[in-house]
Amino acid sequence: MSESFQFQLKKTDGGARLGEVSMPRGTIRTPAFMPVGTVGTVKAMYLDQVRETGADIILGNTYHLMLRPTAERVARLGGLHQLIRWPHPILTDSGGFQVMSLSGLRKLDEQGVTFKSHVDGSLHHMSPERSIEIQGLLDSDIQMQLDECVALPATPKDIERAMEMSLRWAERCKVAFGNQPGKAMFGIVQGGDVPELRVRSAQALSSMDLKGYAVGGLAVGEPQEVMLRMLEITLPELPREKPRYLMGVGTPDDILKSVARGIDMFDCVMPTRSGRHGLAFTRRGKVNIRNARHAEDMRPLDEQSSCPASRDYSRAYLHHLVRANEALGGMLLSWHNLAYYQELMQGIRQAIAEGRFADFMAETQENWARGDL
């Protein structure tokens, strides 16, 4: 393991990139899918299982952990890795996005965000400095700047205001983060669906010489083609030799198309959240296991999978568990979906390594379109 944070761009195939992030706690093979943890767990999963599916890194949940049990308590308990027994890299978001989407936002100004806890109604203020302090108390390996993500549609004026404030917050986060060799602080490109704002944000962040760059402000309700267009406008403005992280994305189709445009890292609640609701992602497309057609289908979701949830349990049993709202139903489908996402990422990495990503993408999409047997 390297004592510092290093990204190695190993190969490109069209716009797709094969790489590796090396950190003291481990190596992240990119393109990478990062399962989302919530309050110190990936919902309904043991972290050993998450590791078994092939995850090199998971997301911690700054917003929830700062409210309960508090970042200070996590630090007193030895940091997040020790608490949840995940010794590999952890990325944490700054918490700003979740404040906007989860809590009763009270105020947002140059100083930061003021909000009421959804846990006990207490008032909290999070500045760029406090967000970095919280992520440091969690002992997070990759920390995100505090930013303002505006929901689309929005006026160009409001998008510009939020983008410019996020740039000032990036500077403040960079100062607050200081120099932590084995860790990284990523900037977040904003700019909504306005090309010239995206370019300005990406260029300004690039000049800050950060260790990695996230593309934010997307997957907030815009059509897929708008998201992809913004990637085509933004990514050329970011340094080639640094990792790019598309926040909150996405479906398997979103991931394929974003890898094709130069994204290295993804996070999304989709596999676990939809798994809990009975939706399975498979190589033959989506399968809604609640559907009556599975009630007596003794086949597994995917007999070729190395994941027990995909290989050893019949659809009939999964159908029954989900219909009965049994916890095991959500557990097995979350496990299957995470395994499927990691299998997709492994296939992507292999295809780029062999210079056949375009074919892999076309074949994968054809198989999805063929639909379930």
Ligand SMILES: CNc1nc2c(CCNCC3CCCCC3)c3nc(N)[nH]c(=O)c3cc2[nH]1
């Ligand atoms: C789903 N779409 C989407 N997500 C976005 C997110 C959140 C990414 N996921 C974080 C995890 C969520 C579950 C708990 C743990 C953290 C965004 N985050 C930030 N900071 N800025 C965005 O523009 C930003 C934009 C996003 N768009």
